[in-house]
Amino acid sequence: MYKVLMFFSTLFLSGILGAADPLYVVKDGKVDAATEKGFKVWRASACERCHGNNQQGLVGPSLIESLKVLSYKEFVTVMIEGRNAKGMPAHPHLNKVDEKTGKKKVDLLYAYLKGRSDGKVPKGRVRSFEK
Ligand code: HEC
Numbered sequence: 001m002y003k004v005l006m007f008f009s010t011l012f013l014s015g016i017l018g019a020a021d022p023l024y025v026v027k028d029g030k031v032d033a034a035t036e037k038g039f040k041v042w043r044a045s046a047c048e049r050c051h052g053n054n055q056q057g058l059v060g061p062s063l064i065e066s067l068k069v070l071s072y073k074e075f076v077t078v079m080i081e082g083r084n085a086k087g088m089p090a091h092p093h094l095n096k097v098d099e100k101t102g103k104k105k106v107d108l109l110y111a112y113l114k115g116r117s118d119g120k121v122p123k124g125r126v127r128s129f130e131k
Helices: 002-019 033-044 063-069 072-081 105-117
Strands: none
Touching: 033 105, 063 105, 072 105
């Protein structure tokens, strides 16, 4: 009985902890360290060449709009595999884990872009409050 209780309270706790671990955090115009890293991945990958400096869209679609409808899974697929025939290159290197945060680059990018799409993460160079 005790074990069963432990099992359920662990489930319950991980539910709470999961909820306390949001994709991104914004405080006074600054972001958490992982989201800042996501911005750096965005810059390093030169996505703005096709999607615009502020994700507003250029030859590629507006990612502000796209991230409102794409699921996380769809996002990862289009990032890693690309849609070459339609002009979206594959970015397989984004599967690599970033050493500092321990997260995959594609996940850092997803969090940053989701925050931009939600209108929460400011445009341009973002800085972290975690320093
Ligand atoms: C050479 C130009 C180019 C570059 C560089 C590029 N993209 Fe794209 N991207 C496109 C085009 C064009 C499409 C639309 C493909 C289609 O019609 O399905 C697209 C589609 C996408 C989509 C799917 C949008 C949707 O609504 O289905 C996402 C997400 C995306 N790009 C993110 C990125 C990110 C993040 C980067 C940088 C790592 C990047 N792209 C780099 C041209 C580019």
